[in-house]
Amino acid sequence: MNWTWFHRFASPPHVYALAARLTPWFAWPAALLILAGLWGGLVLAPPDYQQGDGFRILYVHAPSAWMSLMVYVTMAVAAAIGLIWRIKVAHAVAASCAPIGASFTFAALVTGALWGQPMWGTYWEWDPRLTSELVLLFLYLGYMGLRAGIEDTQRADRASAVLAVVGVVNVPIIHYSVTWWNSLHQAPSVMRLARPAMPVAMLLPLLLMLLGFTLFFIALLLVRLRGEVLARERAASWIREVVST
Amino acid sequence: MRAFFDMGGYAAFVWPAYAVTLAVVLLNILWAHRALERSRNEARRRLQIQGERR
Amino acid sequence: MSRREGTVAQAFPPIDASSAAVAASTAAGIRRAGALEAARLALLRDLQLAFRKRGQLVQPLAFFAMVTLLFPLAISPELSRLRELAPGVVWVGALLGSLLALEFLFRDDAHDGTLEQYALSGQSLTALMFAKTFAHWLLTGLPLALMAPLAALSLGVAATAIPGILLSVAVGSVALSLIGSIGAALTLGIKRSGALLSLLTLPLSLPVLIFGARATQLAIHGASLLAPLELLGALAVLGITLAPLAAAAAVRISLE
Numbered sequence: 001m002n003w004t005w006f007h008r009f010a011s012p013p014h015v016y017a018l019a020a021r022l023t024p025w026f027a028w029p030a031a032l033l034i035l036a037g038l039w040g041g042l043v044l045a046p047p048d049y050q051q052g053d054g055f056r057i058l059y060v061h062a063p064s065a066w067m068s069l070m071v072y073v074t075m076a077v078a079a080a081i082g083l084i085w086r087i088k089v090a091h092a093v094a095a096s097c098a099p100i101g102a103s104f105t106f107a108a109l110v111t112g113a114l115w116g117q118p119m120w121g122t123y124w125e126w127d128p129r130l131t132s133e134l135v136l137l138f139l140y141l142g143y144m145g146l147r148a149g150i151e152d153t154q155r156a157d158r159a160s161a162v163l164a165v166v167g168v169v170n171v172p173i174i175h176y177s178v179t180w181w182n183s184l185h186q187a188p189s190v191m192r193l194a195r196p197a198m199p200v201a202m203l204l205p206l207l208l209m210l211l212g213f214t215l216f217f218i219a220l221l222l223v224r225l226r227g228e229v230l231a232r233e234r235a236a237s238w239i240r241e242v243v244s245t
Numbered sequence: 246m247r248a249f250f251d252m253g254g255y256a257a258f259v260w261p262a263y264a265v266t267l268a269v270v271l272l273n274i275l276w277a278h279r280a281l282e283r284s285r286n287e288a289r290r291r292l293q294i295q296g297e298r299r
Numbered sequence: 300m301s302r303r304e305g306t307v308a309q310a311f312p313p314i315d316a317s318s319a320a321v322a323a324s325t326a327a328g329i330r331r332a333g334a335l336e337a338a339r340l341a342l343l344r345d346l347q348l349a350f351r352k353r354g355q356l357v358q359p360l361a362f363f364a365m366v367t368l369l370f371p372l373a374i375s376p377e378l379s380r381l382r383e384l385a386p387g388v389v390w391v392g393a394l395l396g397s398l399l400a401l402e403f404l405f406r407d408d409a410h411d412g413t414l415e416q417y418a419l420s421g422q423s424l425t426a427l428m429f430a431k432t433f434a435h436w437l438l439t440g441l442p443l444a445l446m447a448p449l450a451a452l453s454l455g456v457a458a459t460a461i462p463g464i465l466l467s468v469a470v471g472s473v474a475l476s477l478i479g480s481i482g483a484a485l486t487l488g489i490k491r492s493g494a495l496l497s498l499l500t501l502p503l504s505l506p507v508l509i510f511g512a513r514a515t516q517l518a519i520h521g522a523s524l525l526a527p528l529e530l531l532g533a534l535a536v537l538g539i540t541l542a543p544l545a546a547a548a549a550v551r552i553s554l555e
Contacts, residue, residue, distance in 0.1 A: 043249070053253030053255050054259060056255075060265075099273075099276065114259075114261055115258065115262065141498060149489040155488075163481075167502075170506075173506050173537075181509045184513065224277045230288045231287065
């Protein structure tokens with residue numbers, strides 16, 4: 001089988017150039033989708049019969065929560081690939097993911113708290129979703145702390161890769177245990193919207209936002225990836241051309 | 246128009262939520278580009294040092 | 300060993316004479332032996348060496364006792380109130396105590412190069428990690444589990460709850476030792492890694508805390524703690540199968 005296409009993806013100069021070219025192809029559609037989602041969510045969607053216009057926080061909370069989890073899984077998969085096949089570019093991807101994921105976990109917590117206050121009467125509620133998000137934030141901080149604590153980049157890559165893989169295995173376990181714990185104490189039901197099925201006018205903007213944020217993540221990743229790839233390269237030749245422009 | 250900004254009475258929660266998310270989005274864009282710039286500068290400096298060594 | 304000049308050895312001061320002697324003989328023995336024998340040697344060695352520094356083993360227990368003392372002072376001397384908080388206090392104390400004890404797992408072996416010997420011995424590092432973690436549990440986790448009923452009694456819990464508390468903390472501490480070994484292995488070369496080690500280990504330990512505290516609570520109320528205990532057992536088994544593998548990988552990476 002011809003593996004050249006795979007080796008191209010592992011080749012830093014190729015990845016650098018590709019990332020630079022692809023970024024606008026993700027950035028602009030992301031912006032469009034997010035704007036469309038905002039219009040649909042803030043203006044077009046009808047108010048929820050139980051939560052009124054307050055439910056519109058969903059359109060920023062759900063994408064943030066989605067990002068926090070998706071980015072962590074991406075980080076763990078990239079880390080595992082880097083660990084197993086010793087591909088530096090994969091480690092560079094993992095390193096790029098962490099700050100993005102951590103910041104959106106923070107956004108999910110803040111928007112969740114702001115949603116909680118009018119709905120439950122309290123800014124913080126130890127419900128499964130918020131508690132799991134908080135734990136996820138600590139997982140990100142631990143990952144970033146470990147990276148920062150090890151000076152040698154290659155060792156930092158490999159050690160944090162082990163941590164990411166262990167973490168991703170634990171995320172479902174943690175979420176299950178937190179849900180189990182919560183159910184024992186009959187906590188109030190989470191931010192559930194009144195109807196079991198959302199009408200299209202409400203659902204569509206949500207899907208647009210989720211897709212838009214996903215593309216936004218890829219665009220951000222591509223930007224950060226270039227820097228991370230550069231930092232892991234000692235070979236002068238291709239860097240010289242790229243950096244002197 | 247006013248009804249839009251009022252968000253059915255939930256304005257004090259909805260708009261800060263959107264503001265925080267927007268802030269995180271913008272900070273990420275800024276942060277990513279700054280990190281790239283820093284990497285490029287470091288690479289340039291490394292090349293300079295290597296060039297001087299020869 | 301030229302590898303000794305690596306970053307792990309740099310982070311620690313030079314070897315202690317008596318442990319070096321035990322280390323050398325065991326390391327040679329491990330290289331020659333079969334897998335099971337090697338694990339047994341590693342286990343015995345850790346127990347032997349710990350026995351020489353018996354005083355250190357008291358530290359996590361003293362810490363646990365101190366933490367237990369803090370709560371009545373900070374909250375109220377009323378036993379009825381303390382009894383309600385007892386599962387949480389006992390488990391938080393045991394968890395923090397086990398975190399403190401993690402320091403002993405790899406520190407001395409990183410000092411005297413034994414860890415490198417293990418990695419280079421050609422034996423399964425995973426098996427050796429399991430042996431070390433088991434020794435560590437015998438030396439720290441089990442004593443914490445034995446102390447837990449005492450802590451609970453001091454918080455007004457009835458003596459009938461003791462078997463349940465003992466069982467839940469014993470099983471839970473197995474999982475905690477295993478989870479902790481991963482973080483300890485990852486932070487081997489980092490100086491003053493206490494806070495980072497806690498940051499890495501605590502999120503992973505939360506399920507143990509949740510199920511363990513629930514089991515202890517049920518034991519205190521005289522109800523059957525089978526459900527959370529089984530979940531704790533599942534976590535311990537998962538830990539036994541996966542943690543030594545992850546710890547071995549982490550040790551190899553830290554020794555690079």
